[in-house]
Amino acid sequence: MREPPSSAPDGPLIDPEVHVESFRQAREARRLELVEDYVELIADLIGDGGEARQVDIAARLGVAQPTVAKMLKRLAEDGLVQQRPYRGVFLTASGEALAVQSRERHRIVERFLCALGVSPETARRDAEGIEHHVSAETLEAFRRFADGRSDA
Amino acid sequence: MREPPSSAPDGPLIDPEVHVESFRQAREARRLELVEDYVELIADLIGDGGEARQVDIAARLGVAQPTVAKMLKRLAEDGLVQQRPYRGVFLTASGEALAVQSRERHRIVERFLCALGVSPETARRDAEGIEHHVSAETLEAFRRFADGRSDA
DNA sequence: GCATAATTATAGCTGTTGCTATACTCGATC
DNA sequence: GATCGAGTATAGCAACAGCTATAATTATGC
Ligand SMILES: [Mn+2]
Ligand SMILES: [Mn+2]
Ligand SMILES: [Mn+2]
Ligand SMILES: [Mn+2]
Numbered sequence: 001m002r003e004p005p006s007s008a009p010d011g012p013l014i015d016p017e018v019h020v021e022s023f024r025q026a027r028e029a030r031r032l033e034l035v036e037d038y039v040e041l042i043a044d045l046i047g048d049g050g051e052a053r054q055v056d057i058a059a060r061l062g063v064a065q066p067t068v069a070k071m072l073k074r075l076a077e078d079g080l081v082q083q084r085p086y087r088g089v090f091l092t093a094s095g096e097a098l099a100v101q102s103r104e105r106h107r108i109v110e111r112f113l114c115a116l117g118v119s120p121e122t123a124r125r126d127a128e129g130i131e132h133h134v135s136a137e138t139l140e141a142f143r144r145f146a147d148g149r150s151d152a
Numbered sequence: 153m154r155e156p157p158s159s160a161p162d163g164p165l166i167d168p169e170v171h172v173e174s175f176r177q178a179r180e181a182r183r184l185e186l187v188e189d190y191v192e193l194i195a196d197l198i199g200d201g202g203e204a205r206q207v208d209i210a211a212r213l214g215v216a217q218p219t220v221a222k223m224l225k226r227l228a229e230d231g232l233v234q235q236r237p238y239r240g241v242f243l244t245a246s247g248e249a250l251a252v253q254s255r256e257r258h259r260i261v262e263r264f265l266c267a268l269g270v271s272p273e274t275a276r277r278d279a280e281g282i283e284h285h286v287s288a289e290t291l292e293a294f295r296r297f298a299d300g301r302s303d304a
Numbered sequence: 305g306c307a308t309a310a311t312t313a314t315a316g317c318t319g320t321t322g323c324t325a326t327a328c329t330c331g332a333t334c
Numbered sequence: 335g336a337t338c339g340a341g342t343a344t345a346g347c348a349a350c351a352g353c354t355a356t357a358a359t360t361a362t363g364c
Contacts, residue, residue, distance in 0.1 A: 309360100309361080
């Protein structure tokens with residue numbers, strides 16, 4: 001049915017094996033999105049008020065409290081947080097490491113968008129989604145651009 | 153429990169009502185990601201070879217064929233594609249419109265990353281995820297930057 | 305200390321996105 | 335025109351991410 005492997009791309013479409021790489025990477029990033037947002041938010045809440053309560057996590061994420069409870073259970077199973085019944089949730093060493101890394105990347109993406117001329121509000125909102133799909137190479141390019149343009 | 157509404161942000165955390173907006177936008181974008189990728193890919197396959205078969209869609213997305221079959225059923229229910237049993241799938245008018253719009257945004261994001269100095273391979277992979285989280289304002293900033301720097 | 309409010313836990317549901325296994329249909333070949 | 339391979343449909347499963355309703359627990363106020 002399909003043409004035998006020819007080196008001539010007979011249209012605007014790239015090679016299927018190459019194409020699939022991008023989609024796989026995007027799916028993998030999507031799988032990690034929530035985890036990254038949770039640990040980052042937990043770290044911020046602890047840093048801000050000394051504790052991360054389910055109700056506050058839920059309020060900031062815009063989801064119901066049982067949704068948070070279920071996710072925290074999963075994060076605990078994955079060794080990223082530690083929770084004691086009816087008490088707050090804390091980050092493990094690896095959870096803290098992921099939080100620091102995620103927060104730094106988030107910060108760079110948001111700063112980059114602002115440096116590009118996007119309004120702070122839009123930068124804040126778009127960065128929340130974009131951050132999870134920015135590779136190390138792209139992040140470095142973002143950082144370079146933001147540093148070069150920053151008025152600081 | 154929580155402080156009464158005070159105008160003084162007592163930490164690095166922004167206002168919860170503002171914070172939740174970003175997460176809601178990211179969740180909404182995530183909800184539309186797959187739909188946009190499907191219609192864009194279907195449009196490309198039709199433009200390339202005149203037809204969009206499930207096996208080809210599956211091969212490019214990196215998923216199994218029944219996964220594609222189920223999604224096409226949903227897209228048909230949503231009025232984005234039309235499929236006849238054991239025949240190819242076609243885009244409706246609104247499906248075509250979404251495809252054109254998604255493809256254009258995708259193209260701009262990828263071109264922007266390249267203009268920023270990211271390698272073509274990384275630009276291709278990162279754009280596949282980033283595209284879905286780029287607002288109209290950010291897209292316009294991307295376009296301006298890419299146009300201003302393009303050597304064409 | 306006890307009543308009550310706030311918080312967390314749990315049960316049970318839905319919808320989405322993936323999978324494997326298998327049945328069905330279509331078209332090409334002989 | 336029967337066969338066989340490619341492609342499609344369907345069934346059934348699992349993980350994930352959300353929800354409501356309600357029970358259990360902790361914390362607060364009197
Ligand atoms: Mn983040
Ligand atoms: Mn995020
Ligand atoms: Mn795309
Ligand atoms: Mn995409």
